[in-house]
Amino acid sequence: MKYVEGLRCRECGRDYPVAPQHVCEFCWGPLEVVYDYDAIASEVTHAGIANGPESIWRYAPLLPDPGGERVDLGAGWTPLRSAPRLAAELGLDKLWLKLDGLNPTHSFKDRVVSVALTTARSFGYNVAACASTGNLANAVAAHAASAGMESVVFIPNDLETGKVAATTVYGGRVLAVDGSYDDVNRLCAELAGDHPWAFVNVNVRPYYSEGSKTMAFEVAEQLGWRAPAAVVVPVASGSLLTKFNKGLKELHTVGLLTEEPTTVVHGAQAEGCSPVARAFAQGADEVRPVKPHTIAKSLGIGNPADGYYALRDVRACGGTITAVPEDAVARGMTLLARTEGLFTETAGGVTIATLERLVREGIIARDQETVALITGVGLKTLEALGPNQPTHLEETSVEAVDHALGGVSL
Numbered sequence: 231m232k233y234v235e236g237l238r239c240r241e242c243g244r245d246y247p248v249a250p251q252h253v254c255e256f257c258w259g260p261l262e263v264v265y266d267y268d269a270i271a272s273e274v275t276h277a278g279i280a281n282g283p284e285s286i287w288r289y290a291p292l293l294p295d296p297g298g299e300r301v302d303l304g305a306g307w308t309p310l311r312s313a314p315r316l317a318a319e320l321g322l323d324k325l326w327l328k329l330d331g332l333n334p335t336h337s338f339k340d341r342v343v344s345v346a347l348t349t350a351r352s353f354g355y356n357v358a359a360c361a362s363t364g365n366l367a368n369a370v371a372a373h374a375a376s377a378g379m380e381s382v383v384f385i386p387n388d389l390e391t392g393k394v395a396a397t398t399v400y401g402g403r404v405l406a407v408d409g410s411y412d413d414v415n416r417l418c419a420e421l422a423g424d425h426p427w428a429f430v431n432v433n434v435r436p437y438y439s440e441g442s443k444t445m446a447f448e449v450a451e452q453l454g455w456r457a458p459a460a461v462v463v464p465v466a467s468g469s470l471l472t473k474f475n476k477g478l479k480e481l482h483t484v485g486l487l488t489e490e491p492t493t494v495v496h497g498a499q500a501e502g503c504s505p506v507a508r509a510f511a512q513g514a515d516e517v518r519p520v521k522p523h524t525i526a527k528s529l530g531i532g533n534p535a536d537g538y539y540a541l542r543d544v545r546a547c548g549g550t551i552t553a554v555p556e557d558a559v560a561r562g563m564t565l566l567a568r569t570e571g572l573f574t575e576t577a578g579g580v581t582i583a584t585l586e587r588l589v590r591e592g593i594i595a596r597d598q599e600t601v602a603l604i605t606g607v608g609l610k611t612l613e614a615l616g617p618n619q620p621t622h623l624e625e626t627s628v629e630a631v632d633h634a635l636g637g638v639s640l
Contacts, residue, residue: 231296234272237261237436238497243258247635250293250353250428252435260535261436263294277456279486280371282306284449286341286444289387292480293345293439293444296352300363300490301377305340306444308332310601316569316582324599327566328449331574331607335363335372335396337471337528338605342441343373343430345502349437350428357382357427361418363411363466363528364393365606367386369429383425384414389527392610412520412533424564431467442470445476450487457491459598462585463550464605465506466529466578468536475543495544496594497551498584500526500576503527504553513551514540525559526576526616528606550593558583560614566604581605 232256237246240339241259252261270291278574282288285297286306288403309329317325330338341362343366359382360366367383374381381402385394386409398404407414417432430438450457457478463471478491499507509517517537522530534540544551554562559576562583566572574582581602588594620635 231294232390233266233291234243234294235264235266238264243447250350250355250433252433257306261388263436263440265292265482267480267481267523272490274285274484274486276451276486278586279340280450285631286344286441287521289444289447290479292447292484294349294440296349298352298573300344300542301347301351301373301379302344303334303340303376305333305344305371305441307448311570313602316566319565319569320586321596322589322594322600323597325451326453326601327355327570328445328571328601328603330445330603330605331377331570331622335368336607336610337366337369337575338442338445339365339369340601341444342366342438345441346430346434346438347373347377347379347428350430350434351379352435353428355426356380357425358384358419359418359427359429360431361411361415361429363383363530364397366431367397367404368393371397371404374402375400384418386411386414386530387525390611390613392612396610401548408494410523411531412519414434415531415533434525437470439473442473443477443480445470445603446474447481450478450481450491455487456489457493458601459492459616460494460496460549460594460600462496462581462588462600462602463499464526464529464603465499466577466583467534468497468506468538468540469561470603470605471495471497472536472539473541475547493547494586494598495596496548496588497540497544497549498581499522499551499553500529500559501553501571502526502556503530503532504541505532506534507551507553509537510544510551517541526554526580527611529580542619546614548587550607552584553611554580554585554587560586560616562586562616563608572604574604575608575611576614578604579614 405587519533562579
């Protein structure tokens with residue numbers, strides 16, 4: 231890894247070599263990848279990035295890239311689309327949507343898995359594994375299949391059928407656990423100590439999480455190498471929020487952003503699983519675990535690993551972490567679909583519902599250029615919308631059509 235100096239504990243600052251290790255042996259704090267930013271700054275350029283692949287790997291110097299063959303289905307370089315109709319309805323001058331449902335397995339998790347399995351293969355692993363609320367399972371199974379690796383993924387037994395089908399189709403092993411994601415994650419933590427498997431969000435988590443930074447890199451590049459005024463990020467473990475924030479700062483550190491970013495980062499949760507939002511509202515530093523009971527299953531992590539760091543980052547930039555009611559999630563999904571013709575999953579519904587609330591309450595001002603992260607597609611979470619039936623025509627006639635439309639002139 232050309233520009234990687236090693237790993238460092240986010241709590242006590244102890245340094246470790248590059249290895250499949252995710253916690254500090256001294257204080258049990260999480261480990262994070264450390265880069266030689268001076269070396270990166272001396273070599274990376276806007277032109278070099280523009281000439282790179284249209285994927286996350288255009289930013290290889292800012293990722294844990296071991297060199298050689300990458301596990302790459304083409305994740306990243308997803309559209310940053312202007313949303314004028316939604317902006318007008320909410321009362322914003324400029325709104326952008328980062329459409330990560332257009333990744334290979336239709337969620338942002340392809341970014342982190344591409345980095346994780348590329349690193350895992352360099353460590354000699356042949357089996358990819360994970361604990362997942364659905365999207366990560368899809369991405370791990372797909373990337374493992376493309377790389378000729380075996381996969382074993384663990385999910386709660388109440389996942390949406392679309393997400394289960396989108397995992398099993400790749401031919402790996404899928405094990406459903408009676409319990410929540412947190413129960414699944416605890417099991418995987420135990421298995422990681424006994425099995426020679428690359429658990430992307432356990433023993434190779436420091437490398438895996440770095441893939442989320444590429445969303446920030448792309449947003450900045452797609453805006454003409456500048457940072458937005460505000461961004462709304464769905465919060466599950468909290469890692470996406472913290473890495474988006476880190477990504478913007480890294481771009482300035484290596485000279486790709488000339489001005490220091492002042493982006494206000496806002497987190498979005500649903501009330502049925504909102505431990506980070508609750509801690510934010512209470513002014514607490516500690517995130518107390520909760521039992522998830524939310525329609526937004528991909529955000530249903532009751533004991534978020536990066537919750538503390540998400541609180542720290544949001545408070546430092548003047549942002550918020552908001553919980554929206556469960557019945558607002560589907561409304562957020564339909565609002566986005568009705569105004570922009572985009573069908574997002576429940577996590578996106580949480581993001582749009584949160585954005586709507588923040589604008590209504592004046593927390594995001596009309597003139598703040600805002601980006602909302604849409605992390606997955608709605609076909610995976612059809613259950614959230616309930617039964618939807620078309621209007622039935624009893625006759626095939628003009629009169630029957632006019633009657634069905636209720637006399638409305640279109």
